[in-house]
Amino acid sequence: MSPPPVDQSTALTAQTAYEICTRTVADTYATAQGGTPDQFVYRSIEDSTVIARDDGLYFVLVDFTNLVTTPDLAESGTANCYLGGTVEQPYFASFGAIYRPYADQLDPYNPEPGGRA
Numbered sequence: 001m002s003p004p005p006v007d008q009s010t011a012l013t014a015q016t017a018y019e020i021c022t023r024t025v026a027d028t029y030a031t032a033q034g035g036t037p038d039q040f041v042y043r044s045i046e047d048s049t050v051i052a053r054d055d056g057l058y059f060v061l062v063d064f065t066n067l068v069t070t071p072d073l074a075e076s077g078t079a080n081c082y083l084g085g086t087v088e089q090p091y092f093a094s095f096g097a098i099y100r101p102y103a104d105q106l107d108p109y110n111p112e113p114g115g116r117a
Helices: 014-033 100-105
Strands: 040-042 049-052 058-066 077-085 090-099
Touching (some): 014 058, 014 090, 077 100
Antiparallel strands (some): 049 058, 058 077
16 A cells, blocks of 8 residues: 555644655655655554644654565564644654664654754
């Protein structure tokens, strides 16, 4: 399942946070690895973690299959995002991919320093 297109409403919801996160991570890593975004296949929102935090950010954690890399690493990635803002102008406190065995070490309530607007 490739990241779905995002409906251009205003406020983020769990669904739109998931969609923006998966699309952004797929676009970023496909460019870096010389592939295309549809070569990153994400688990469904039902099989992912999406938490609405009290500070207006969403924490999104989604396992994915990377069809660009070698077969031994294809099932090893997890996308993670801390994002807020709106659908039209999302704000990323942090986003990226992590080696799946370490994903449970991420704290949904403590984003990494830095961020991207």
